[in-house]
Amino acid sequence: MxxxxxxxxxxxxxxxxxxxxxxxxxxxxxxxxxxxxxxxxxxxxxxxxxxxxxxxxxxxxxxxxxxxxxxxxxxxxxxxxxxxxDWERRYAMMRLHTASHIISAIAFNKYNAMVTGGSITPEYAKDDFNVEDKSILAEIIREANEIAKKGIEVKVYFLPREEAMMIPGIVKLMGRNPPEVPVWRIVEIPGVDIQADGGPHVKNTKEIGEIQLLKVENRGKGRKRIYYTVKTKQT
The missing domain is CATH 2.40.30.130 (Elongation Factor Tu (Ef-tu); domain 3)
Incomplete structure (x- = not known):
């Protein structure tokens, strides 16, 4: 293996x-x-x-x-x-990935909204949320930027499945079943978010730069899609 x-x-x-x-x-x-x-x-x-x-x-x-x-x-x-x-490509996705965790955490904790789907490319990310009012999405992006600017260290560690399952909101993607593996990889932004996750992330939220909302789409009743990117280039 x-x-x-x-x-x-x-x-x-x-x-x-x-x-x-x-x-x-x-x-x-x-x-x-x-x-x-x-x-x-x-x-x-x-x-x-x-x-x-x-x-x-x-x-x-x-x-x-x-x-x-x-x-x-x-x-x-x-x-x-x-x-x-290809580091430039990877790092762009790392910044967007960590940004997406902050965004999903705000949506979940403040508006009880879950991600129903999404994807991340080097150029932009898109997420679908089960919300009716699209105006809250711009507010979520604004709040996410405030959090990113705080320079919070992102923690990555591993927990037994049984212990991880006890953490509220550990899986924030609607319809996603918890991983069946015995040990889970946990990505935590202290005071903001904690999720089971297997992908690359930045070490500190300040590396994200400015999160920019590109557009909001209506994808049907109770479903809105946001497109966003990270504006400031980091090295």
Missing amino acids: TEELFLKDSYVREFEAIAVKSTEEGVVLDKTAFYPGGGGLENDVGKLIFEGKEYKVTEVKRKDGEIVHKVEEKVPEGAVIKGVI
């Missing part, structure tokens, strides 16, 4: 690994910092380097319990490679 470096450290940009399996479909590594997508986040892209040759990673996905890195040309099995993720 591949060691998932991003679970403990979202800031690993480069790493060394062994190609334990290589097929026409892609290469499986003994460890990886490439996020395979999930939870609404797109997968990472980047490159693998072996003996000075670069293999472009165009897609990363989970399949049959493995993380498969799709490359344009087959990587030799057993090769010791260097992996390099």
Whole structure:
């Protein structure tokens, strides 16, 4: 099983690994910092380097319990490679991902609204909420910006499933079943939000920059969709 470096450290940009399996479909590594997508986040892209040759990673996905890195040309099995993720793309999604947790927490705690769907790309994020009044969404974004500016350290840790299940609001996506795995990865923004989550996040809310509301769509009765981005570029 591949060691998932991003679970403990979202800031690993480069790493060394062994190609334990290589097929026409892609290469499986003994460890990886490439996020395979999930939870609404797109997968990472980047490159693998072996003996000075670069293999472009165009897609990363989970399949049959493995993380498969799709490359344009087959990587030799057993090769010791260097992996390099597209950091600018990843970091943009990390900032939006942490912003989305703040937004969903405000919606849940203040308006008893849950996320009914959503996705995050490097350019923008979108979330669907089960709310009637779309005016509250602009207020939620305003409040989220105030929280982000506070510079709150984002905590990532692991808890047994039974203990995690006792935390109110640990799963805020409507219709989503709690993970069946025995140990849950928890992402906590102290005083703001705590969720079971497997994706990359920034270490501090100040890294988010300014959250900008792009538009609000009516998706039917009791369902509104917001599009937002993070305005200020961070390094």
